[in-house]
Amino acid sequence: MAKIELNGLAHSYMPHIQEPQDFALKELNHVWEDGGAYALLGPSGCGKTTLLNIISGLLKPTHGEILFDGEAVTNKATEDRNIAQVFQFPVVYDTMTVYDNLAFPLRNRGVGASEVDGRVREIAELLEMSDSLKRKASGLTADAKQKISLGRGLVRADVSAILFDEPLTVIDPHLKWQLRSQLKHLHKRFNYTMVYVTHDQTEALTFADKVVVMYDGAVVQMGTPEELFERPKHTFVGYFIGSPGMNVVPCHVDGKQAMVADHAFAMEQGLSNIPEGASLEVGIRPEFLSLSREGSGPTVSIQKVEDLGRFKVASVRLEDHEFKVMVNEEDEVPTDGARLVVDPTHVNLYANSHLVEEA
């Protein structure tokens, strides 16, 4: 396994680069620690596959370099990088048996027959495919073929890293959950460096110790699931993570308060370092807002209430701004005279979409 460093990496698919938007991947400096389990999370088209293919060597970056354990591999071919990659759709040899498919990456590297046999059986066990080892891959379902692809990615013990590009897309939801737990278990056992690409926050948050969030060709935050929830560094992370996402509303600052329309939201952080002339917003998660008939909070009008089982989501209006408020199932939503109660420790301030942090 290896530590992977990306230095000044950037990529454009265009032959003549004219403007920053021509880069599918904007300049990126990033370190994947040896043995880490990472999820790379972001919406479709944000550059996840591009980044993965650059790490594996399928794509040569326009700028920058890639180091494995301190050694530059930027000009090395995929075969020489010692990387296993699992793609979104199955890559299997239809004419071979399941056994031979799983054995292929090992035999290809000259691993001896008894070691091959041990690894193949171990991986087959893990994927619950021990009974189908003798079957030809051609007769199998898409699910089963994708499991073989996963197995082919996991079978070698000597790889620098395993890269997964949305590997569970074609797998049914139940099996998905099961395979995700298996991957996590494998990571704990063998300490592989794993990068798992997904656009699904649940998948990312359950698989990874660290989640790297990408947006529009850039990494906007790397953090634990808790950090991404508590302190989103970019408004995009606030929207994208959480359900419903963070409320983001334009504001200005007056002393120790953020002013939304003419109403003050007390804040405990992020006021001393605001860039001049920046466009400001407050971000507050629905979990940290509540409604009450008492207190000094601003009066809001209730627009609608959705019942989501364990809790309700109230959409409320404060002049021109809408907020979503999470309400416990057993609590009542006041129909009139509702006031918005804000937890000041969880108010984040954003300048030009980036979190304002103390200097």
Ligand code: ADP
């Ligand atoms: P993701 O995997 O996050 O969905 P991709 O890395 O596939 O995103 O794509 C990032 C951007 O690069 C998108 O705008 C996409 O259209 C563009 N892109 C991807 N592959 C190619 C290619 N081979 N040629 C030109 N543009 C591409």
Ligand code: MG
């Ligand atoms: Mg992709």
